[in-house]
Amino acid sequence: MARLLKFNIFRYNPQNPESVPHMDEFVLEETDSMTLFIALNRIREEKDSSLQFDFCCRAGICGSCGMVINGRPGLACHTKTKDLPSEITLLPLPVFRLVGDLSVDTGSWFREMYNKVESWVHTSKQFDPAAEEERMENDVAEAIYELDRCVECGCCVSACGTARMRDDFLGAVALNRVARFVIDPRDERTDKEYYEIVGNDNGIFGCMGLLACEDVCPKHLPLQDQLAFLRRKMGITAIKSLFSCKSCKK
Amino acid sequence: MQTIYTDVLVIGAGLAGERAAIEAGQAGLSAICLSLVPARRSHSSAAQGGMQAALGNSAMGEGDSPDVHFEDTVKGSDWGCDQEVARLFADSAPIEMRRLAHWGVPWNRVVPGKSKYFKGGKEFEKVEKDENRGLITARAFGGTAKWRTCYVSDGTGHSVLFTVDNRCAQLGVEVHDKTEAIALIHDAGVCYGAVVRCLKTGELRVYLSKATMIATGGFGRIYPNTTNAVVCDGGGHIAAINTGAVPMGNMEAVQFHPTGIVPTDILVTEGCRGDGGTLLDVNEERFMHIYEPEKAELASRDVVSRWMTHHIREGKGVKSPYGDHLWLDIRHLGEKHITGKLREVYEICTSFLGVDPIHQLIPVRPTQHYSMGGVRTNKDGAAYGLKGLFSAGEAACWDMHGFNRLGGNSLAETVVAGGIVGRKIVEYVKGAEVSFNSSVIDAAVAAQRQRISDLTGGAKGKENVYAVRAAMQDSLNRGANIFRNDADLKTCVAELQEVLGRARKVGLASDGLGANPELAAALKIEGQVKMALMVAYGALQRTESRGSHNREDYTARNDRDWLKRTLAYWKNPGDDLPTLEYEPASSVLDLPPGYRGYGKMDIIPMEGQEAEKPAEGASGKKSAEKGDK
Numbered sequence: 001m002a003r004l005l006k007f008n009i010f011r012y013n014p015q016n017p018e019s020v021p022h023m024d025e026f027v028l029e030e031t032d033s034m035t036l037f038i039a040l041n042r043i044r045e046e047k048d049s050s051l052q053f054d055f056c057c058r059a060g061i062c063g064s065c066g067m068v069i070n071g072r073p074g075l076a077c078h079t080k081t082k083d084l085p086s087e088i089t090l091l092p093l094p095v096f097r098l099v100g101d102l103s104v105d106t107g108s109w110f111r112e113m114y115n116k117v118e119s120w121v122h123t124s125k126q127f128d129p130a131a132e133e134e135r136m137e138n139d140v141a142e143a144i145y146e147l148d149r150c151v152e153c154g155c156c157v158s159a160c161g162t163a164r165m166r167d168d169f170l171g172a173v174a175l176n177r178v179a180r181f182v183i184d185p186r187d188e189r190t191d192k193e194y195y196e197i198v199g200n201d202n203g204i205f206g207c208m209g210l211l212a213c214e215d216v217c218p219k220h221l222p223l224q225d226q227l228a229f230l231r232r233k234m235g236i237t238a239i240k241s242l243f244s245c246k247s248c249k250k
Numbered sequence: 251m252q253t254i255y256t257d258v259l260v261i262g263a264g265l266a267g268e269r270a271a272i273e274a275g276q277a278g279l280s281a282i283c284l285s286l287v288p289a290r291r292s293h294s295s296a297a298q299g300g301m302q303a304a305l306g307n308s309a310m311g312e313g314d315s316p317d318v319h320f321e322d323t324v325k326g327s328d329w330g331c332d333q334e335v336a337r338l339f340a341d342s343a344p345i346e347m348r349r350l351a352h353w354g355v356p357w358n359r360v361v362p363g364k365s366k367y368f369k370g371g372k373e374f375e376k377v378e379k380d381e382n383r384g385l386i387t388a389r390a391f392g393g394t395a396k397w398r399t400c401y402v403s404d405g406t407g408h409s410v411l412f413t414v415d416n417r418c419a420q421l422g423v424e425v426h427d428k429t430e431a432i433a434l435i436h437d438a439g440v441c442y443g444a445v446v447r448c449l450k451t452g453e454l455r456v457y458l459s460k461a462t463m464i465a466t467g468g469f470g471r472i473y474p475n476t477t478n479a480v481v482c483d484g485g486g487h488i489a490a491i492n493t494g495a496v497p498m499g500n501m502e503a504v505q506f507h508p509t510g511i512v513p514t515d516i517l518v519t520e521g522c523r524g525d526g527g528t529l530l531d532v533n534e535e536r537f538m539h540i541y542e543p544e545k546a547e548l549a550s551r552d553v554v555s556r557w558m559t560h561h562i563r564e565g566k567g568v569k570s571p572y573g574d575h576l577w578l579d580i581r582h583l584g585e586k587h588i589t590g591k592l593r594e595v596y597e598i599c600t601s602f603l604g605v606d607p608i609h610q611l612i613p614v615r616p617t618q619h620y621s622m623g624g625v626r627t628n629k630d631g632a633a634y635g636l637k638g639l640f641s642a643g644e645a646a647c648w649d650m651h652g653f654n655r656l657g658g659n660s661l662a663e664t665v666v667a668g669g670i671v672g673r674k675i676v677e678y679v680k681g682a683e684v685s686f687n688s689s690v691i692d693a694a695v696a697a698q699r700q701r702i703s704d705l706t707g708g709a710k711g712k713e714n715v716y717a718v719r720a721a722m723q724d725s726l727n728r729g730a731n732i733f734r735n736d737a738d739l740k741t742c743v744a745e746l747q748e749v750l751g752r753a754r755k756v757g758l759a760s761d762g763l764g765a766n767p768e769l770a771a772a773l774k775i776e777g778q779v780k781m782a783l784m785v786a787y788g789a790l791q792r793t794e795s796r797g798s799h800n801r802e803d804y805t806a807r808n809d810r811d812w813l814k815r816t817l818a819y820w821k822n823p824g825d826d827l828p829t830l831e832y833e834p835a836s837s838v839l840d841l842p843p844g845y846r847g848y849g850k851m852d853i854i855p856m857e858g859q860e861a862e863k864p865a866e867g868a869s870g871k872k873s874a875e876k877g878d879k
Binding site: 013014015016031032033035037038044045048049050051052054055056057058059060061062063064077078080082083099100103105106107108110111114115118119120121123125127129131132133134135136137138140141142144145148149151152184186187 | 405
């Protein structure tokens with residue numbers, strides 16, 4: 001006989017005036033290779049059709065299904081029930097605005113973030129359709145992609161002590177994004193310009209170094225390395241601007 | 251109720267939609283993309299392999315050109331494609347890849363010198379030229395004469411989507427995420443925008459636009475087993491079908507992939523078999539060599555999928571709570587190979603199945619993968635039947651894929667077609683004057699409110715939406731799968747007609763308040779069954795085998811009678827069958843129909859055309875061997 005799994009799931013529908021935040025309990029029999037994706041869909045189709053949660057690719061690629069699984073932010077699609085105890089508690093990610101039950105609004109948060117950090121290549125060059133592409137070393141291309149792998153699931157933000165205390169903290173995901181453009185030779189921004197974006201307590205100097213962001217990142221991105229890289233770079237930029245040397249007045 | 255005006259409304263914010271919106275933004279027009287999910291979660295992000303474009307920078311791509319790419323694409327389509335479109339695509343793809351590089355895509359680049367590569371399990375060596383150092387490189391893909399697939403490690407779709415979305419943010423193109431278009435607003439043959447449900451609050455909104463575009467990807471979720479994301483449910487198609495005026499093209503052309511994992515149908519790459527992996531049955535015995543003595547597991551996607559399904563039907567499948575499946579065995583490749591060359595496969599198996607492929611078998615089954623059919627458009631991306639309506643990407647039947655799509659051509663199509671159609675939309679909007687008739691808008695909104703209140707109140711019945719959906723998927727899966735025949739398709743059509751009756755009587759079990767997911771499912775179930783009927787009924791009528799459409803009772807490709815495209819309309823909402831019409835597959839035949847160069851097949855030639863020798867019997871086999879070299 002397979003295990004009986006007891007799910008405790010956070011419930012609240014802000015659009016229903018009668019709804020109050022509470023936990024609901026559902027029991028399912030475990031099947032082979034069961035993931036939370038399978039379990040939650042079965043609960044919705046067999047037990048409570050109003051249950052809200054987000055999945056899209058269900059393959060660990062898109063980052064839709066971030067939630068707090070037995071106390072830890074993670075992707076529900078690649079969380080196997082056999083790795084969990086028979087009692088499973090699911091809560092929505094904190095920090096992001098709640099849509100309902102386990103569903104949160106990460107889209108608005110991330111859109112605001114990438115507008116703040118101007119998450120695009122800043123270049124004065126015009127594209128010429130008749131010309132050969134601009135060359136790049138393959139090592140550089142691969143290094144950029146390593147940082148580009150973030151899926152914006154929001155787990156790092158939800159696990160971040162600073163982000164929980166202050167709304168305006170950019171978080172590891174934004175700093176990783178900035179680092180991606182710093183190493184991209186196509187982006188013409190200077191260190192001083194990056195400093196304007198992240199050289200403050202909302203950015204690189206707000207991090208308390210608790211390391212949870214990297215612990216929970218489902219893509220295993222080297223978030224702490226990027227924080228250290230940027231902090232060093234921004235620290236040097238700050239010192240340079242104190243002495244306002246000529247060479248750094250680009 | 252909120253009404254939002256924009257020059258260009260794009261339904262869908264994946265690569266095709268955002269790429270088109272960029273053209274609008276660059277031209278100084280306002281553009282809004284609607285998306286079920288945050289834009290960067292679109293299914294485009296899941297594409298790993300790459301994008302075909304004849305840049306010819308890599309050693310194995312030398313001598314490549316848009317002409318060769320065009321020929322591969324037409325052959326791949328089994329001559330079902332529009333050759334003008336295939337030409338346009340092949341010519342534009344290299345420019346588009348360079349443009350993406352300019353915007354920030356970190357394409358893998360040519361590294362000069364010697365390197366090794368594997369083919370058919372054997373090792374070979376190639377030498378990259380010094381003068382090409384740093385140019386965009388390419389990898390090999392099936393069905394192509396040259397290495398032509400540009401890539402970003404194993405995350406091409408992800409990387410390109412992030413870059414394109416960045417460009418949208420830079421240009422001020424808005425993305426309204428967690429919104430769903432539930433109906434198009436149209437009058438007297440002109441499209442004016444859409445009625446949209448907010449998936450955060452459940453409220454209805456009206457979006458009015460000079461041009462509207464459907465870029466919602468595929469509709470694989472009408473099948474029970476698919477590699478498609480859960481958002482690939484055909485919402486955009488349904489909005490078009492429900493106008494009664496817009497036809498779907500070639501809905502019977504559905505591509506299946508041999509190795510989706512069980513239970514969740516996530517894809518494991520063809521590379522497993524390419525590198526020497528084998529398929530096993532319930533007795534852990536190989537079977538592909540019985541059916542295909544020469545190529546065994548390495549026959550083409552459609553062929554392997556067919557034999558796997560056949561073998562399961564013979565009772566040799568492995569029983570599981572999720573249905574019968576077979577095994578993929580890569581254990582003999584060894585730990586180094588599996589965690590190196592097949593890293594992605596290793597991670598999928600361990601993360602999603604808890605299976606260690608170094609020591610354990612991988613449960614797999616053929617799975618729905620790609621929809622060649624969709625909203626029929628002309629070569630400008632303008633939909634048939636409604637002025638001001640456009641479509642691109644997998645949602646569209648622009649028709650460069652015909653009856654079989656080559657790997658690497660779909661992801662490239664999203665951005666190439668998005669760019670071309672985007673520019674056509676800009677032309678259209680700049681020449682268009684639109685006046686919105688408020689009574690038409692009010693009527694469109696009232697109709698949707700009525701539908702919602704009927705569903706929440708159970709006015710039409712109390713059928714459970716998930717049960718109806720399962721019945722539809724099951725029926726389609728049995729009748730219009732990899733193998734098709736007259737009897738099964740007739741049963742399928744009859745069953746789907748009954749399911750359609752049930753879909754019209756769905757009532758909600760829950761309250762339907764807010765972002766209620768049951769209501770979202772209920773609003774599209776009737777349209778999904780109509781799409782399923784377009785697939786099954788179109789397949790029933792097409793009495794030939796072409797590309798992915800394989801009739802057991804009509805095994806030849808019949809160019810004499812079927813070198814044409816199916817157009818499926820749903821003319822009246824109350825109909826219980828689509829209306830089918832036909833048009834020539836291509837107005838130009840630069841490459842006359844012939845033998846594809848792989849797979850055994852019989853061809854009934856066009857009138858006035860000699861049957862090609864290699865297409866028949868034993869000589870066909872010979873040619874297939876030649877083609878493989």
